[in-house]
Amino acid sequence: MNILVAEDEADIRRLIRLHLEDRAYRIFEAKDGVEALELFQQQELNLAILDVMMPRLDGFNLLREIRRKSHIPVIFLTARNEEMDKVLGLGLGADDYLVKPFSQAELVARVEAQLRRRHVYDSPQEAAEEMIEYRSLRLHLKECKLYMAGEWVPLPAKEYKLLALLMRNPNRIFTKKQLYEQVWEDEYCYDDNTLMVTVSRLRNKIEPDAKNPDYILLQRGLGYMFRRED
Numbered sequence: 001m002n003i004l005v006a007e008d009e010a011d012i013r014r015l016i017r018l019h020l021e022d023r024a025y026r027i028f029e030a031k032d033g034v035e036a037l038e039l040f041q042q043q044e045l046n047l048a049i050l051d052v053m054m055p056r057l058d059g060f061n062l063l064r065e066i067r068r069k070s071h072i073p074v075i076f077l078t079a080r081n082e083e084m085d086k087v088l089g090l091g092l093g094a095d096d097y098l099v100k101p102f103s104q105a106e107l108v109a110r111v112e113a114q115l116r117r118r119h120v121y122d123s124p125q126e127a128a129e130e131m132i133e134y135r136s137l138r139l140h141l142k143e144c145k146l147y148m149a150g151e152w153v154p155l156p157a158k159e160y161k162l163l164a165l166l167m168r169n170p171n172r173i174f175t176k177k178q179l180y181e182q183v184w185e186d187e188y189c190y191d192d193n194t195l196m197v198t199v200s201r202l203r204n205k206i207e208p209d210a211k212n213p214d215y216i217l218l219q220r221g222l223g224y225m226f227r228r229e230d
Contacts, residue, residue, distance in 0.1 A: 001115060002026045004048040006036035006062065007077065008055055012100075016049065019104040020111065033057025037065055045072055047114060049107075052078035052085070060092060067093045071144045071157045073114035077102070090184070091197050093156030117185055132167045134228055137206060137215070139167055148206060158183060159202045163226075166216060170228035173219050199224065 003025050007013045010031070017027045028043055030036035032055040040048070048066065052059035063074055075096040076089045086097050096110050132139045138147040144160055146153045155163065161183045166174070174182075176195055184194075199218075203210040217227050 001046045002028065002043060003111070004028045004030065004036060004039055004043070004045050004050075006030040006033065006049065006054060006059070007051040008032055008053075009051075012051075012077075015104055016107065019108055023108060023112070025111075031055075033059065033062040036062055040066055040070075045070075047073045047075070047111060049075045049077060049111070052076055052080060052089070060088065063089070063092050063094060067156050068154055071160060073117070074157075075107075075110060075114065087194055087197065090158060090194055091156070091201065093158055095157065095185075113185075132164075134167065134170075134215075137167075139164060146206070153205055155202070155205070158198050159205075162198060163202060163206070163216075166224065166226035170226050173223045173225045175223040179224065 001024075003020055005013055005016050005020075005027055007016070007029075008031055013029050013031070017029060020027055028039045028045070030039055034056040036048075036050065036054075037057060039045075050059040050062055054062070057065075059076055059078070063076075066072070066074065071093075073095045074093065075098060076094050077098050077100060078085065078089075079100045089097055095114055098107060098110065130140065130142050132141065136149045139145075140147070141164065146155055146160065146163065162179065165179070165182055179195060199216060200210075203213050203216055207213045207215055215226055217225055219225060
């Protein structure tokens, strides 16, 4: 397994590399965002660990570039603890978030959890389903891509996972708890605003009229569903 570690503090990079190499992972180190982007473009990576505050290209903008081409798991490392930074990172498609200082054992555990989830997510059962199509929407599950009226619509990882879950289960209502468990792989850590922002951004991309959604509907007091009329 190949892991990118993008962190401008050499001591932190070294500690992360040593602990992950003990688990037989191959580590690619970058001291800033531009160097990390070059490694991402050159190497076949399975996961990325990104510092938020890096020279030349910060973690948020680096994640935007990664999500243009890949849905590999991404874990943010940051000295910040503001709620909006966390919401922004998760909204852009980050899979996890660790605030410095953190224990190396916790980081390793989170890395392995993300890789396990990715393995399940890419299981043969899902790979057997190649495409879900409804009206102008066409979701390619093997490619992890959405097309609308034949045009590719780039989606951050969480928006893609949310849409895939709903489209694979049309007309089924998912509670907020179920969505957090299956999309964010968490029961309670993220507030309602995170889900609302993700749904809103997704609607703006796929709905003919985002103010009067036709696909992703909120059933008040219950949860969200993808309405399909066949």
